[in-house]
Amino acid sequence: MICITCMRPVDSLYTVYSNDHIQLTDCPFCQEIVDKYVEIDNVLLFIDLLLLKSGAYRHLVFNSLELHLSKYPKGKELNGCQSLHDYTLALIFNVRNWFCKFDRLNRLWLLLLSFEIYLTWVTEESKFIYYSNRSNNDGKFIMLSKNLPETFKWDSTIMRSTITSKVFTWNPPMQYLYFASYCILDVILFHTLIRYFILERLHWGRDFVYSKDIISYTILLSYGAKIFPILMLIWPYDTLISMSIIKWVANFYVIESLKIVTKLSYWNIIKIFIIVSVFRYCLVKPILIFFVAEFDFSIIKNLIQQEFMLLLQKSGTYLLL
Numbered sequence: 001m002i003c004i005t006c007m008r009p010v011d012s013l014y015t016v017y018s019n020d021h022i023q024l025t026d027c028p029f030c031q032e033i034v035d036k037y038v039e040i041d042n043v044l045l046f047i048d049l050l051l052l053k054s055g056a057y058r059h060l061v062f063n064s065l066e067l068h069l070s071k072y073p074k075g076k077e078l079n080g081c082q083s084l085h086d087y088t089l090a091l092i093f094n095v096r097n098w099f100c101k102f103d104r105l106n107r108l109w110l111l112l113l114s115f116e117i118y119l120t121w122v123t124e125e126s127k128f129i130y131y132s133n134r135s136n137n138d139g140k141f142i143m144l145s146k147n148l149p150e151t152f153k154w155d156s157t158i159m160r161s162t163i164t165s166k167v168f169t170w171n172p173p174m175q176y177l178y179f180a181s182y183c184i185l186d187v188i189l190f191h192t193l194i195r196y197f198i199l200e201r202l203h204w205g206r207d208f209v210y211s212k213d214i215i216s217y218t219i220l221l222s223y224g225a226k227i228f229p230i231l232m233l234i235w236p237y238d239t240l241i242s243m244s245i246i247k248w249v250a251n252f253y254v255i256e257s258l259k260i261v262t263k264l265s266y267w268n269i270i271k272i273f274i275i276v277s278v279f280r281y282c283l284v285k286p287i288l289i290f291f292v293a294e295f296d297f298s299i300i301k302n303l304i305q306q307e308f309m310l311l312l313q314k315s316g317t318y319l320l321l
């Protein structure tokens with residue numbers, strides 16, 4: 001457990017007296033209340049999370065998480081098992097324990113992912129319609145389009161031979177399956193790489209027992225900002241520009257929450273974020289192209305070439321979309 005103001009370890013968050021009176025502990029280092037969120041209800045906590053209050057994040061990812069995880073036993077060592085029977089029993093115990101331990105968090109991930117899949121589907125569809133019908137002079141952020149080489153100028157036929165256009169010829173359940181694989185792969189990569197860079201490269205969290213879970217929970221909480229556009233589907237603001245602004249806001253939430261929790265410098269976190277984004281961009285779509293093209297290398301080559309041309313054209317005329 002830590003003090004949410006100075007982040008130094010403390011023994012307890014509050015003391016319970018015999019008449020059920022609770023007194024919050026004061027921090028011996030900074031003299032502030034160790035964790036005032038113990039008494040604050042979930043609605044206010046949620047609002048403080050949206051406002052990126054450091055105390056709210058630290059209360060949830062350090063104190064609340066540790067309290068929850070400490071109720072469950074540690075996983076059994078698989079290396080020490082003598083027979084296959086012992087190994088299977090230990091494995092079943094570990095899997096069951098994991099599901100009980102992370103039940104609440106897994107449900108939250110499932111909810112966020114289902115929103116994300118739907119939103120990606122909607123955005124990709126509107127992008128596809130927009131780019132397919134776009135002419136060279138459309139758009140508000142046209143850059144030097146008269147002096148650009150031909151490959152950078154907008155050609156709407158390119159959009160009709162990309163992976164997205166192929167996917168939109170499929171039936172809706174198959175389209176859903178494609179976008180579900182896209183989002184799941186993207187989240188797994190993002191989550192694993194951020195955790196790897198912060199824990200293994202920057203060596204953060206050596207003093208915390210649950211450092212892996214702390215980073216995972218922080219990503220989960222900040223990832224919530226990604227589902228803001230769901231409100232824009234209820235009210236008619238679902239233009240591509242507002243969608244991309246929200247995407248940047250969500251990225252800002254991830255960077256700021258990682259900064260609050262780890263106290264690493266902004267430069268380090270932004271550097272990790274850029275590296276991870278490049279990895280995601282270069283890996284997720286190419287992996288899916290392999291499956292969509294059914295491992296036919298001439299189709300794979302053609303699709304990757306079209307994606308690259310599309311990227312050149314987007315960077316030539318539009319910066320935001």
Ligand SMILES: [Zn+2]
Nearest residue numbers: 003006027030
């Ligand atoms: Zn303190």
